[in-house]
Amino acid sequence: MLAVLNNYKLSSIDEHKTFHTIGQKLVTYFQDNVNLQPPVPTTLATICLFDNVTGKLRSIIEGTEITSWRTAASSLVATKYLYFNRIDKTTADSVLAIIGCGVQGRIHAIGMCSTFNISTINLWNRTNSKAESLAVELENMKATFQNKNLKIYVHNSVGECVAESDIIVTATGNRTPLLFGHMLKTNVHINAVGYGQTHHSEVDGGVYENGKIYVDSWTGAEAELKTLNYPIEGEVGEVINGVKETPTQALTIFQSLGMAVEDAVVGQLIVELYEKNKK
Ligand SMILES: NC(=O)C1=CN([C@@H]2O[C@H](COP(=O)(O)OP(=O)(O)OC[C@H]3O[C@@H](n4cnc5c(N)ncnc54)[C@H](OP(=O)(O)O)[C@@H]3O)[C@@H](O)[C@H]2O)C=CC1
Numbered sequence: 001m002l003a004v005l006n007n008y009k010l011s012s013i014d015e016h017k018t019f020h021t022i023g024q025k026l027v028t029y030f031q032d033n034v035n036l037q038p039p040v041p042t043t044l045a046t047i048c049l050f051d052n053v054t055g056k057l058r059s060i061i062e063g064t065e066i067t068s069w070r071t072a073a074s075s076l077v078a079t080k081y082l083y084f085n086r087i088d089k090t091t092a093d094s095v096l097a098i099i100g101c102g103v104q105g106r107i108h109a110i111g112m113c114s115t116f117n118i119s120t121i122n123l124w125n126r127t128n129s130k131a132e133s134l135a136v137e138l139e140n141m142k143a144t145f146q147n148k149n150l151k152i153y154v155h156n157s158v159g160e161c162v163a164e165s166d167i168i169v170t171a172t173g174n175r176t177p178l179l180f181g182h183m184l185k186t187n188v189h190i191n192a193v194g195y196g197q198t199h200h201s202e203v204d205g206g207v208y209e210n211g212k213i214y215v216d217s218w219t220g221a222e223a224e225l226k227t228l229n230y231p232i233e234g235e236v237g238e239v240i241n242g243v244k245e246t247p248t249q250a251l252t253i254f255q256s257l258g259m260a261v262e263d264a265v266v267g268q269l270i271v272e273l274y275e276k277n278k279k
């Protein structure tokens, strides 16, 4: 995945300096890595940064952790602009469902509960013990969350998990849909993160048909969502900068594809901080 971003600022480094980034992100997904002893992450990433004047390789950065956090951060931004900005904030304690409690499900759970007023988190995972382990971890982190009274439940079915949920994260490698329209209440926001057969494998067509679909990048969507036969409303960024209106419709879907440019900028920030602290 190629990434080029010019003329931007990193205020934590230097608010006057302008940065230019050329990067390349390499990602592999080996599902059986979780069964190794010790387990290895299934999604592995490496980020290469190049000098923007000469094109010479400047740094190679371990990108697995960056990918985990960046993906969750994108969903948090999407949830803020597509969901929290359309609801009554005075009553805005929300119920979150995590479908798939692997690396992404875990980071999304921590990120959402740290950022928003989540009163209940519902967890489902194909292998139930992983959802139970995440529930224990979240229980031990409660003091750091926005809502210290967070209630945590593990469910035996996806339908039960999402029935009362306002915000849903799907983060599985499932190749066929596991989230269907009849399972959802009204006024729901979905962050569809997992990649199975395609990016949109986890969510049934009936959900896309009745919702407003947003992506992280039009360019990514043109390349990677060719088989999604429903109209895309816009980029989340277009809602943020006012080009598109905040949706008022009660079902929104953030179809997360992953943008290498976001990873490359975080990589650049890490390299700049490293260089600054070395001096
Ligand atoms: N949109 C984006 O930018 C990104 C998307 N991804 C995608 O997100 C997904 C999750 O990644 P990650 O958390 O790192 O992977 P993990 O291997 O850590 O977790 C995978 C999860 O998917 C579940 N799963 C796998 N196959 C199935 C299935 N057939 N039915 C139901 N559940 C299944 C696993 O359940 P179990 O524990 O039972 O095996 C586990 O909960 C992947 O598809 C990955 O490609 C990853 C990074 C960025």
Ligand SMILES: O=C([O-])C1=[NH+]CCC1
Residues within 6 Å of the ligand: 027, 043, 045, 067, 195, 257, 258, 259, 260
């Ligand atoms: O952006 C990314 O790293 C990925 N998107 C889909 C799988 C991994």
